[in-house]
Amino acid sequence: MTAATLIALFTGQVVAFTYVTAKSDAEIIVHPAGYEGRGGELVVTLGLHPDFADLEDEIAFSAEHVAAIWDSLLVWEENLGPSIEIPKIGGTDFFGTLIHEFGHTLGIAHPTLMANEVNASRGRGKFSMAEPGPNGKFDIDEGPDGIRGSSDDDRGDDINTVYFKKSDNNPFSLPEDDVIDSTTYSRNLEDLPSGSTSPNVASREVAADLFSLPNTEAMIVGGGSLVPAQIRRGLGADDVAAIRYAMSGVDELQGTPDDYSLKIKWVGLSDSSDVIIRFDRPDGYAAAFVGVRAISGNHKAMGKNRIINYNPNLPGNRAWYFPQPSPVESNARAINERALEFDVVTKPGVRYGLSWPDSALEKEEKASSIIIQHDGKNQGAMSGRLFLFVAKGSSTNIKIAFPSMAPDLSEVETFELTARKAN
Ligand SMILES: [Zn+2]
Structure with a gap:
């Protein structure tokens, strides 16, 4: 490993998208482990160190599905929700924390400044990540809207490190033509659309106040897994944009051989x-x-064997809770060879889920082709193998259509999402 740097990104602190070394060098793009600047499939594996084998059963559901969620790169609308399965007081969500920390190990960083990095006690939200400019300090002015991290912030001579969508400065949607590269995203403030002076960051405050999206936040926004009574499950658009931008390679152009x-x-x-x-x-x-480690130019790749380390003895009265699937009854039938239907016995206000094996998608099929009908609406899955919902009645009807062949009914699990407290 050359030019190694070691940065700890703490969930316990609050630190559009950026990459892990951006704080020391605003021009850097960080790729996942194993990328050498050539195209192809990059495999990234997530494991549990054998010293902690007694926790394998506890974490398996979270780890398996966090890997599947990042693998699928699907935007999960309303990815922020009530902490139904995690106690509101003292409960700390292992799943939400892992999805966040795993994002760091792929190369992406908090798009917002930590509260203790800037002396800011009023206003709502978090300022966008930047480096101090020539005056040596952060310039933080939330602008007329009073929301930090929004398009009217006045950041003086701060050096912006956050990518934004050039067409509309909206971090909660992907470009309509699905091109995510240097033609559609930039961190040069001169590329902001007219009317914007600063990037909108993908925080829950900007989502709710400026975009009328009450339950949405990029997973990689810092500190969000510790907000009481709320949990984060799937990815936000900005998380997906960050990974997809890097996937356009060292030329930062989608559709080229690298x-x-x-x-x-x-x-x-x-x-x-x-x-x-x-x-x-x-x-x-x-x-x-x-x-x-360096690849070429402003491109770097994550080293091998990165560690995500959990404190088993949390401060105060807090404890880790590990989400678990507790099987529930359902009436299931095949509609045809592509589609399955389930009537799940449910209790209103409780979170349930369905999961199916990876093999339900064939090699060239995309997770985004899975269509789920729930509550009268067609929705996407949150990964190629998972759908979660909060029940409204005593029975919930779910239909799942796969791109070509549905899995066998016996391979689909219907479950209530509960959580076990760490011992
Ligand atoms: Zn973090």
Whole structure:
């Protein structure tokens, strides 16, 4: 490993998208482990260090589905929700924390400044990530709208490190033509659309106040997994844009030979996976340790064997809770060879889910082709193998259409999402 840097990104602190070394060098783009500047499929594995084998059953559901969510790169609308399965007081969500920390190990960083990095006590939201300019300090003015991290912020001579969508400065949607590269995204403030002086960041405050999206936040926004009574499950558009921008390769152009695709897998116990979960951090909550190496120009790649380390003894009265599938009854039938229907016995206000094996998608099929009918609406899955919902009645009808062949009914699990407290 050359030019290694080690940065800890703490979930316990609050630190559009940016990459892990941006704080020391605003021009850097960080790719996942194994990228060398050539195209093809990049496999990234997630494992649990064998020293913590007694936790494998506890974390398996979260780890398997966090890998599948990042693998699928699907935008999950309303990815922020009530903490139904996690106690509102003292409960700390392992799943939401892992999806956030895993994002760091792929190369992406908090798009917002931590509250203690800027002396800001009024206003709502979090300022966008930047480096101090020639005056040596952060310039923070939330502008007339009073919302930090929004398009009218006046940041003086601060050096912006956050990418924004050039057409509309909206971090909650992807470009309509699905091109995510240097033709559609920029961090040069001169490329902002007219009317904007600063990037909109993908925080829950900007989502709610400016875009009327009450339950939405990029997973990689710092600190969000510790907000009481709320949990984060799938990815936001800005998380997907960050990974997809990097996937356009060192030329930062989508559709050229140096583009890569990502395959992300949970491999269970391993001390040699690309990302290794441990549980012996002495303080704080959880952190990803993300050393990088140079590829070429302003492009770097994550090193191998990155650690996500959890503190098993959380401060105060807090404890980790591990989401688990508890099987529930359902009437299931095949509609045809592509589609399945389930009537799940439910209790209103409780979170349920359906999961099916990876093999339900054939090699060239995309997770975005899975269509789920729930509550009278067609929706996407949150990954190629998972759909979660909050029940409204005593029975919930779900239909799932796969691109070519549905899995066998016996391979689909219907479950209530509960959570077990760490011992
Ligand atoms: Zn973080």
